[in-house]
Amino acid sequence: MTQAGRVTLRGINKRFGSFTALKNVDLDIKPEEFFALLGPSGSGKTTTLRMIAGLETPDEGVIEIAGKDVTFAPPGDRDIAMVFQNYALYPHMTVRENIAFPLKMEKVPAKEIEPRVVDAAKKVDIDHLLHRRPGQLSGGQQQRCALARAIVRQPKLFLLDEPLSNLDAQLRLQTRVELKKLQRSLNVTAIYVTHDQEEAMTLADRMAVFFNGEIMQIGTPDEVFNRPDSIAVAAFIGSPPMNLLPAQLDGSQLKVEGRTIELDRKPTATPMAVTMGIRPSHIRIDADGIPARLYLSENMGESVLLNLYIGEHLVKVRANENVSLDDGDIVPITFDVNAIHLFDAQTGIRIEN
Ligand SMILES: Nc1ncnc2c1ncn2[C@@H]1O[C@H](COP(=O)(O)OP(=O)(O)OP(=O)(O)O)[C@@H](O)[C@H]1O
Ligand SMILES: [Mg+2]
Structure with missing residues (x-):
């Protein structure tokens, strides 16, 4: 060449x-x-x-x-x-x-x-x-x-x-x-x-x-x-960028915000502190989900960006344009399991499956 x-x-x-x-x-x-x-x-x-x-x-x-x-x-x-x-x-x-x-x-x-x-x-x-x-x-x-x-x-x-x-x-x-x-x-x-x-x-x-x-x-x-x-x-790529939440990885289970999510991955030998990443378009509103409180919804034209708080953590969710919610409403959310990213909480480095 x-x-x-x-x-x-x-x-x-x-x-x-x-x-x-x-x-x-x-x-x-x-x-x-x-x-x-x-x-x-x-x-x-x-x-x-x-x-x-x-x-x-x-x-x-x-x-x-x-x-x-x-x-x-x-x-x-x-x-x-x-x-x-x-x-x-x-x-x-x-x-x-x-x-x-x-x-x-x-x-x-x-x-x-x-x-x-x-x-x-x-x-x-x-x-x-x-x-x-x-x-x-x-x-x-x-x-x-x-x-x-x-x-x-x-x-x-x-x-x-x-x-x-x-x-x-x-x-x-x-x-x-x-x-x-x-x-x-x-x-x-x-x-x-x-x-x-x-x-x-x-x-x-x-x-x-x-x-x-x-x-x-x-x-x-x-x-x-x-x-x-x-x-x-x-945290730099994507608009808005990926949501990041503190979590615990134990075997093949991810513990985040009081819930346990079963991951399709080989188990870790010892429990470790991780940061979970999930993009706003990979979070669903689901009656069985983690309760979150709506802080503000932003109209993006073709979609709505929901700013939700789980406890003290802000989570952005891209939702269908015709969801109708008021500030302060409790919105239960779940994460698309296959779209979850994991990072070592100490080093910030990605953890592979
Ligand atoms: N001639 C210089 N003398 C001293 N410091 C400098 C000099 N040129 C660049 N720097 C410093 O080096 C760092 C990198 O600068 P650089 O211009 O490469 O950044 P950049 O990524 O292009 O940022 P921006 O997006 O703001 O243009 C900055 O902290 C800047 O202040
Ligand atoms: Mg420059």
Whole structure:
């Protein structure tokens, strides 16, 4: 297989003064993959991306692009294009000049530049705006101008740092689809930084979930959603995320909120404290269930999100839109046994069946 567009990070550590921003980061991003770096604010996503771009150097570790060690190579030697949250367009240049800029820097012959600029502009649907300046464009058009400037050089690797976050909600959803189509049609690798788990879930072939400068899990959206490795990931993925409740695992029995649930699993040798995870859509209202008190129900249009308290624990339940309940009502609930996740209460690590 061709190595173009492959990115490998091995044992990356990065400190800013006494603060450790990245701890032992390992990544292997495949050619033509759409790979998301997901995590909360300050978790090290941008630092990782800047390191791949050559805007930052690691204290330890190796970075390879297309099979070549680029750990200390300058950005210009890496055949990458980067798109930032703020677009970083040149305000005094027209759209045409902005898109042409990277080609001019590469000393591409003048007569080749115009057709390539038009071609790039067409791919993102702004070829009718080439004469305008960035200040005369909407946010979405500026964003596409930044994309056109990135694709005009035809690099094999795109680095994108929250490129949609300045767009309003509707335009963000629309542009998300276009971005994915564009990446596929160009046959390029995209590394995409976001703190929005829905964006990562919908766009990425695979993702790495960062917390506090460490990667907690790498996997497909499906793997990360359905088999989170840790409480941290479980609590971050999903909207709303998984409910987490303290429980006791004894043999193959799970004791939670005064009830005993028989699990289909091999028994544990000794009883242990666990955290039980269950998604809001895997809880049923059932007359024989655990009594919970309705705190508030939120209308989500196609469903209703019930905020219930079992004792002092808040549990979110996605219910049918036509359930009619009042705040303070007692709502008995049961958990779908096959959808229960278990985590070691001490370490936060997933317990397999
Ligand atoms: N140049 C710097 N000097 C000192 N600390 C820095 C520097 N750059 C980043 N950091 C720190 O490193 C940590 C990771 O920053 P980074 O920008 O990678 O986070 P992020 O995951 O991209 O967050 P966000 O979602 O808010 O953009 C943060 O705590 C940040 O304050
Ligand atoms: Mg960032």
